Amino acid sequence: MAKRLGAQTVALTKAVSVAAGAAVVGSKEGEGPLRERFDEVGSDAYFGQKTWEKAESVMLKHCFELLCKKSQTAPAQLDYLLAGDLQSQCTGSAFAARESAVPFLGLYGACSTMGEAMTLGALLIDGGAAQRVCAMTSSHFCAAEREFRLPLEYGGQRTPSAQWTATAAGAVLLQSGDCGVRITHVTTGRITDGGITDAANMGAAMAPAALSTLKAHFADTGRAPGDYDAIITGDLGHFGHGLLEELMRREGYSFPNVFTDCGMLLYDAQRQDVHAGGSGCGCSAAVFAGHILKCLREGMWRRVLFAPTGALMSVVTSQQGESIPGICHALAIEAEGAA
Amino acid sequence: MAKRLGAQTVALTKAVSVAAGAAVVGSKEGEGPLRERFDEVGSDAYFGQKTWEKAESVMLKHCFELLCKKSQTAPAQLDYLLAGDLQSQCTGSAFAARESAVPFLGLYGACSTMGEAMTLGALLIDGGAAQRVCAMTSSHFCAAEREFRLPLEYGGQRTPSAQWTATAAGAVLLQSGDCGVRITHVTTGRITDGGITDAANMGAAMAPAALSTLKAHFADTGRAPGDYDAIITGDLGHFGHGLLEELMRREGYSFPNVFTDCGMLLYDAQRQDVHAGGSGCGCSAAVFAGHILKCLREGMWRRVLFAPTGALMSVVTSQQGESIPGICHALAIEAEGAA
Numbered sequence: 048m049a050k051r052l053g054a055q056t057v058a059l060t061k062a063v064s065v066a067a068g069a070a071v072v073g074s075k076e077g078e079g080p081l082r083e084r085f086d087e088v089g090s091d092a093y094f095g096q097k098t099w100e101k102a103e104s105v106m107l108k109h110c111f112e113l114l115c116k117k118s119q120t121a122p123a124q125l126d127y128l129l130a131g132d133l134q135s136q137c138t139g140s141a142f143a144a145r146e147s148a149v150p151f152l153g154l155y156g157a158c159s160t161m162g163e164a165m166t167l168g169a170l171l172i173d174g175g176a177a178q179r180v181c182a183m184t185s186s187h188f189c190a191a192e193r194e195f196r197l198p199l200e201y202g203g204q205r206t207p208s209a210q211w212t213a214t215a216a217g218a219v220l221l222q223s224g225d226c227g228v229r230i231t232h233v234t235t236g237r238i239t240d241g242g243i244t245d246a247a248n249m250g251a252a253m254a255p256a257a258l259s260t261l262k263a264h265f266a267d268t269g270r271a272p273g274d275y276d277a278i279i280t281g282d283l284g285h286f287g288h289g290l291l292e293e294l295m296r297r298e299g300y301s302f303p304n305v306f307t308d309c310g311m312l313l314y315d316a317q318r319q320d321v322h323a324g325g326s327g328c329g330c331s332a333a334v335f336a337g338h339i340l341k342c343l344r345e346g347m348w349r350r351v352l353f354a355p356t357g358a359l360m361s362v363v364t365s366q367q368g369e370s371i372p373g374i375c376h377a378l379a380i381e382a383e384g385a386a
Numbered sequence: 387m388a389k390r391l392g393a394q395t396v397a398l399t400k401a402v403s404v405a406a407g408a409a410v411v412g413s414k415e416g417e418g419p420l421r422e423r424f425d426e427v428g429s430d431a432y433f434g435q436k437t438w439e440k441a442e443s444v445m446l447k448h449c450f451e452l453l454c455k456k457s458q459t460a461p462a463q464l465d466y467l468l469a470g471d472l473q474s475q476c477t478g479s480a481f482a483a484r485e486s487a488v489p490f491l492g493l494y495g496a497c498s499t500m501g502e503a504m505t506l507g508a509l510l511i512d513g514g515a516a517q518r519v520c521a522m523t524s525s526h527f528c529a530a531e532r533e534f535r536l537p538l539e540y541g542g543q544r545t546p547s548a549q550w551t552a553t554a555a556g557a558v559l560l561q562s563g564d565c566g567v568r569i570t571h572v573t574t575g576r577i578t579d580g581g582i583t584d585a586a587n588m589g590a591a592m593a594p595a596a597l598s599t600l601k602a603h604f605a606d607t608g609r610a611p612g613d614y615d616a617i618i619t620g621d622l623g624h625f626g627h628g629l630l631e632e633l634m635r636r637e638g639y640s641f642p643n644v645f646t647d648c649g650m651l652l653y654d655a656q657r658q659d660v661h662a663g664g665s666g667c668g669c670s671a672a673v674f675a676g677h678i679l680k681c682l683r684e685g686m687w688r689r690v691l692f693a694p695t696g697a698l699m700s701v702v703t704s705q706q707g708e709s710i711p712g713i714c715h716a717l718a719i720e721a722e723g724a725a
Contacts, residue, residue, distance in 0.1 A: 048387065049513055050514070051516075051517075054489075055489050057515045098706050100706065123393075126390065131494060133475070134700065134702070135533075135700045135702060136472070136474070136496065136698065136700035137494040138698065138699065138700045138702065138703045142708065144577055145579055145711050147577070148576050149576065150393075150394050150574035151576060151713060152502060152505075153493060153494040153495050153502070153698070154491070154492065154493055154494065155475065155492040155494045156491075156492050157475065163492070170510060173514075173515070174387065174510070174512060174513015174514060175387035175389070176388040176509045194474075235489035236489065237486075237488065237489055237490060238480060238483055238490050240484055359475065359477065359480040359481075359492070360477065361474045361475035361477045362474070363439055363477065364477045372480055372481070
């Protein structure tokens, strides 16, 4: 039975493990610093399909199948599939899951979706409603540009604060029992709106949400940044991460080198011309499933805080002059034997 | 600790009550047969805003505030707010929840969203992660026409199978402990695609999903349609409901008069010119919070199966020639003293 700590955190009382992970990325992501960490790298943006939207679904479906294969788990053994993505009406994930026959719970948390899916999956297992759950999500650069900004054919200039939506899919198998890497705490975010209206500066829009959730996590658990080997925000990118550092220092928190960000890890920002770094649901999902999980398994990190961030706007809300609300969900995850 | 029954159902072991409900609807919905059941009826489509999208958010926000007021619950007493809607990137609900400061979990289940939100809310309470949860959703006719079909200004003709997206918001307070009306079982749907490609015939696209989930519910629980006083699908409308009847009879199930549908209950289809009936996330949400919950409280029904259905397509998937996947989530809900 889960135990609530403070206003936003739940401490899991049952062992809930991240039993396996799979990550499939696009060709650009496969040229970045984490290229060796992903299970598969696509040769182009299409994944054998005629449209970018279908390409995203096929990439995510393939990632799900790979997760099942790697973990020797049949889809019929999964109690729930928790998924979402950035396409309108979350069709990227719905079409990826269409033939799976797994009870499906669709989520929308923008680029925080992997954090939301893992949070709910962990709570469903801890509460006894499930034994095995798949949490997965994806994004696709070309589909997202069409959805949120301009068609690529337009050839628009990007501002320095703009981030590059990752073409990437990540999936994890959460399982009851101790399989080496465990989720111990989940801190669910409140919507936080700092008044940013520039849709090309999502790092700034999401930084206050990251601050809010990290503060809540530290207050609820009595922990400090130094209790973690790594604190990995979702995809604030270089601009947003710098802003988070400033915001945290103003609030009196230390900001040791353990702080990093999936949007900073995925690309070599200078060499790969991605401006402020990576973004998109698939960014934190693939970095978690491909890299963070392996770092925990390999003993490089013993305890991490994984905190994907999302910007909850749409083209319509931006056109109607609204500011950009952000959200961030954090999960404390430990490798076996963590102190 | 929840108990799994079969592949898709969980029997709740803790008392999880629907402690309160609130429903706010548009003027057309306020002229229908359920007009006396709703808490508030808007005087026009705008709810004081300049755009339909903002109108939807304000309507839903108002519904949430009304729920808090009616139940004498402060937002700070809520452990989670589970919400979603039909607008791209679910901004209807995100903007409605923006100032609430309640830990927020965004969902996308199309018109099944209320079923998904109540399912997850019930499981979070049953598992001990929460004491009090708000599940809410909305839809807006004008915003949905722009999102999914044609701008209203175009004045397009509607086909007989077309449904009318309800301008409506519904919210319920789920709470640990016995408050008279309890959720006893949740059956989570699989995505089911019958190959329908006509986005003006969503009832047909969703009927196979309703069949799939109802069959699973009866198989998992050992119950039959006759064990319920009412079986209320989400918004199949008149066409889809007729199709569900045919599909169920073919599978050897009886289809007694206890079967009805939120899309059939909301409007007087002939008089109000809504063709096949109501649809939209807000349809089943407002009919549940305004009508079904009262029927349980007033003793008219002792045990109901509430089964909202959703069509998981977007304009883009339809334009790209995809068929329409459907989903349906069912909840068994009992009034005090049900046999």
